[in-house]
Amino acid sequence: MTSTILELRGISRSYAIRQGLLGRKVRFRAVDDVSLNVEEGRTLALVGESGSGKSTTGRVALGLEPPDDGTVRFRGAALPEIDSPAWRRIRTQMQMIFQDPLAALDRRLTILEQVREPLDIHDIGPTGEREAVALEMLNAVGLGTGHATNLPGQLSGGQRQRAVLARALVMRPALLVCDEPVSALDVSIQAQVVNLLMDIQDRMGLSLLFISHDLKVVRQISQRIAVMYLGRIVELGETQAVLSNPLHPYTKALVSAVPVPGRPTHARIVLEGEPPNPAARPSGCAFHPRCPLARSECASDIPQLTVRRDGGAVACHVVASGKVCA
Template structure:
């Protein structure tokens, strides 16, 4: 049985904001009681609208942010506090791929120097060996020697993301947290980067936490998917099953918005209103103000997870009285 490499146990993260300039502090719950497990060599996708807590969950998984409650295990060991020697040693095995490649690169340094920098920081090998390692990694991601001497602004968006990927992989990590890694790229370049990432995952046996709002990409790269809404997981299961037969009303709405090439547009489920303010979270099920099948119980009681016969977990009061939707193509 494949071992677990990353475990999130009941993690929660809140921030404080003020009502008005001199108002009282109000907590904003970005992540609320999230538990997930990633198997070594596999990909878990984390999907949801902007502001649902996906990126914060990814940062907590890497120890870049400390949860207010709960804990994170990497290969069975709890993450040490950030910026401690133990945390830095552990972070060599865990890396982050940013959404905006240009924001992740130093505009003053050549691509070669930036890819080599982690080896310099950890004083691994001689200077010539570091250069050779960096050049080999650039080649592995599809960049050549001419790109090595370039500055970030001289590269295209796809080339910049390849450089970011090379920098993340130079330490041979076991885990990559990919935070919307292709959302800033056009469709043709997206496909190239996604295919490259999948090839590298097989070659290096990488484990990926793939944060995205693009369900087409999610279906291509992941084995399991967790759907987040307002800081909580509302549905979790095998990706193909979850996307072809969604159960939670929110998941159904997300899947209905995915266009299908060569097919007439199917009826899209339009959600009512905007996502609630995290500082004024609705009582009970947070989704109930936008849900077409909400009932009085949804307003009063927060739903717990139920396990369906197909192995999926769903947090919805209606799960026992409303069967999963019919299979849809995505």
């Protein structure tokens, strides 16, 4: 059996925002009662529209932000308090890849300096060997020594993302949280970076929490998938099973939006309206104002994520009733 490396149990995270220029502050839940497992050596994809709470979940998972409720456990132990010595030690085993590689890099430092920097910060390895370790990792991600002295502005988008990946991997972490790591890249470069991630995962035995809205990439890289809507998980299961036979109406709409050769355009499910304001969350199922199958109970009762016989889980009153969406 595969062991669990990262466990989120009932985590919630809220923020205060001001309504209008001079309005009062209100709190909204960006993440609401989310439970997930990432297994050793495997990839869990977290998908959903912008504003669904995916990135916040990733930051809470790494201990970059504390949850208001719930627990985060890494290899069976609760995450230490943020900025404590124990937290800093464990962060060498948990790293993040951000969406914008240029923003994630210091434009004043060479690529080699930035890949070596984590080794210096955490005092890993003999001082005289750290540069060689950094160069070895640059080679491992496909950036030769010729790029080592370049500044970030002298590299292409794909090369910068490789540099960010090298910096994250130089400490040999066990877990990577990838927050939309290819969305800012051209399609051809996306494929290169995804293939590189999969190759490195295989060689290093990495576990990935892969945050994305691109289901084509998710199908390629992940074994399990969690679909998120307005801070809650609405469907969870094996990637191929969920994408081949989605059950939740929201998941069906996401899957139908992916272009498939030979599939008529009228097969796409077009949702009405925009995602609700998180600060004015609808009662009951948050998806019910946009759902073509919503019933009266959907507006009043929050559906619970219910495990099915196939091992997947869905949070939907319609699915639970046996009237599976067509």
